[in-house]
Amino acid sequence: MLALWLKIRALPTWALPLLLGIVLLLLPSLGMNYGMTRQVILTLLLALIVSGLNLNLGYAGELAMGHIAMYAAGAYTAGLIGKAGITEIWVQLLVGALAALVVGLVSGVPGLRLGGWSLAMTSFFLILLIPDVLSIFKESTGGRNGLTGIATPTLFGEPVTENQYYVLVVVIAILWFAFMRNVVVSRHGTAFQVLKQSPVLASSLGISVFRMKLSAYALGAIPAGLAGVLFANLDMFISPEAFTFTVAMTVLAASIFGGSASVYGALVGAGVLQFGLNQATNFQEYGLIITGGFLLFGGVLFSGGIAGVGQKIVRKLDYKAAEQAGRSKGSSAENAVADVEVLQGANxxxxxxxxxxxxxxxxxxxxxxxxxxxxxxxxxxxxxxxxxxxxxxxxxxxxxxxxxxxxxxxxxxxxxxxxxxxxxxxxxxxxxxxxxxxxxxxxxxxxxxxxxxxxxxxxxxxxxxxxxxxxxxxxxxxxxxxxxxxxxxxxxxxxxxxxxxxxxxxxxxxxxxxxxxxxxxxxxxxxxxxxxxxxxxxxxxxxxxxxxxxxxxxxxxxxxxxxxxxxxxxxxxxxxxxxxxxxxxxxxxxxxxxxxxxxxxxxxxxx
Missing domain, CATH: 3.40.50.300 (P-loop containing nucleotide triphosphate hydrolases)
Incomplete structure (x- = not known):
């Protein structure tokens, strides 16, 4: 058993996630029906939004609820330019991500400068403002009735088919999670975790607290914008009901339950919420109650979410494998005599x-x-x-x-x-x-x-x-x-x-x-x-x-x-x-x- 585990751990850390992505790409050719295909798409869209929250909450330590507003910005940007005749999906993705980034910066700068819970409050009010903003520009957005008449997306001039659209969603999800994974395992990801631990510690290491928090918030806006663009092109219709406080709480519940300090915890949490709770007949009526229960359940019983539980199991298996190999945990290097370099002190x-x-x-x-x-x-x-x-x-x-x-x-x-x-x-x-x-x-x-x-x-x-x-x-x-x-x-x-x-x-x-x-x-x-x-x-x-x-x-x-x-x-x-x-x-x-x-x-x- 431990020998098998050592072989698995010898694989690159991206190998298993890539395998999952390939399996998702192949599902339609394996006979998956439209209903299941739609659920996978919605799960991946939710996972994109959750991953943005994870960057803020799990890594940078800032609670921000505004990702739903960024999601809406991406969706309505794609819908409006689609109606205007700009149907190239890659153009919509770029412009939608940019629109979400702008919303993130506009809301993030004042919230982060004020400090404390200000970002959480300013981003929370963004959600409350969505219906009013849509109503003000109802001639363009459709107001509370929703945006209709969105043109079918194209890719290099050719209409995107249902299967192509599914593949596009999966590919974008793979690319984003690869992007996020490379950031998180780099020195920037370490800096985010230092910031989460203590802004005082971060500043003592020469890290600008404001800029680092704003970077996390801005990066978190990008997947929400991408998800919005893809959502707009799913049914060619956008309803304000997709951007409510209940949806924001669903995103938060998926983050906490899946594991906010995890790259792939977003996929786990989104899968549980999409395939579990949203299948309940009365979910819409009791959505807040059910989601709140999930938050309590995940927060109390799973410290670090399901991904956190998995990480603890991995550490235990690593320790047992090292013990069997005759090594104590953390003894991969021997003490050596190190010279102190010449240092230029200052008065x-x-x-x-x-x-x-x-x-x-x-x-x-x-x-x-x-x-x-x-x-x-x-x-x-x-x-x-x-x-x-x-x-x-x-x-x-x-x-x-x-x-x-x-x-x-x-x-x-x-x-x-x-x-x-x-x-x-x-x-x-x-x-x-x-x-x-x-x-x-x-x-x-x-x-x-x-x-x-x-x-x-x-x-x-x-x-x-x-x-x-x-x-x-x-x-x-x-x-x-x-x-x-x-x-x-x-x-x-x-x-x-x-x-x-x-x-x-x-x-x-x-x-x-x-x-x-x-x-x-x-x-x-x-x-x-x-x-x-x-x-x-x-x-x-x-x-x-x-x-x-x-x-x-x-x-x-x-x-x-x-x-x-x-x-x-x-x-x-x-x-x-x-x-x-x-x-x-x-x-x-x-x-x-x-x-x-x-x-x-x-x-x-x-x-």
């Missing part, structure tokens, strides 16, 4: 920076300097402003006053993703690791903004894309070896122990060859061996020329590593100097360690 200067939240003064006139080839430590009790200072350097908070500069470049007031692209990299107090990524994929995400390959280059697997992908993999392996995780390349990143997740974050922050690295409580949760690996790495980074800033509670580790220490207390710099000076500073001992020296020099702990 980080913070001058008289202040920050208040309401009436609370978090930082007051804080100044510090971190130099290349040196480790600068920031210590202080909880609430002293250490992480706030790092967040201001990273661009998450704006300064109330003061200047933050990298060499001669002032970065205060810059968006966080631009600060990251300037060369500032960081880790977080709580490790921020995206789900559903392997260790090596999570680390590769750190190079997204340093090497650029467009989405189209990813889709067509151009030489530039392949070169960058090889470099991503090579660099990820190198930095994972640096932090001692070279033997866990293929392990699930979010399932690693806490200490290893912290080391993974360090690797991710190093892969982009930063000028400054900010380490926030990076030693917390590490055991002695991991601490030794971390300490050795920090010292090697210093020798390589990097500017290292570390916020840490482990005072002994700070004394061991730091060239200069800044001590914060109540938002101000209480003291700074070499480790030997700070260790003997009475005020530091009292404020930070709770040690008070009496008049004869004796130290009293906890006084």
């Amino acid at each position: 980080l200067s913070v001058q008289t920076v202040s920050k208040a939240f309401g009436g609370n003064k978090a930082l007051s006139q804080v100044s510090l300097e971190a130099k290349p080839g040196a480790v600068t430590a920031i210590i202080g009790p909880n609430g002293s402003g250490k992480t706030t200072l790092l967040n201001m350097i990273s661009g998450y908070y704006e300064t109330d006053e003061g200047v933050i500069a990298l060499d001669d470049l002032q970065i205060q007031g810059q968006p966080s993703y631009k600060v990251a692209r300037s060369g500032v990299s960081r880790t977080f107090q709580t490790p921020n690791i995206p789900k559903n990524l392997s260790v090596i994929e999570a680390v590769e995400s750190g190079r997204y903004s340093t090497q650029r390959a467009s989405i189209l280059q990813a889709v067509f697997r151009t030489p530039k894309f392949r070169r960058i992908r090889r470099e991503d993999r090579s660099e990820a392996q190198r930095v994972l070896n640096l932090v001692g995780l070279g033997s866990q390349l293929n392990a699930d990143a979010d399932s690693l122990p806490l200490g290893n997740r912290r080391l993974l974050e360090v690797a991710r922050s190093l892969i982009g060859s930063p000028k400054v690295i900010l380490l926030d409580e990076v030693a917390s949760g590490l055991d002695e061996d991991e601490l030794d690996v971390l300490a050795d790495l920090i010292l090697r980074l210093r020798e390589a020329g990097l500017t290292v800033v570390i916020v840490e509670h482990n005072f002994q580790l700070v004394l061991r590593l730091a060239d200069v220490i800044y001590v914060l207390a109540q938002g101000s710099v209480m003291a700074h100097g070499a480790p030997a000076e700070i260790e003997k500073n009475p005020r530091v001992m009292e404020e930070y360690l709770g040690i008070v020296s009496d008049s004869d020099g004796t130290s009293l702990v906890g006084a």
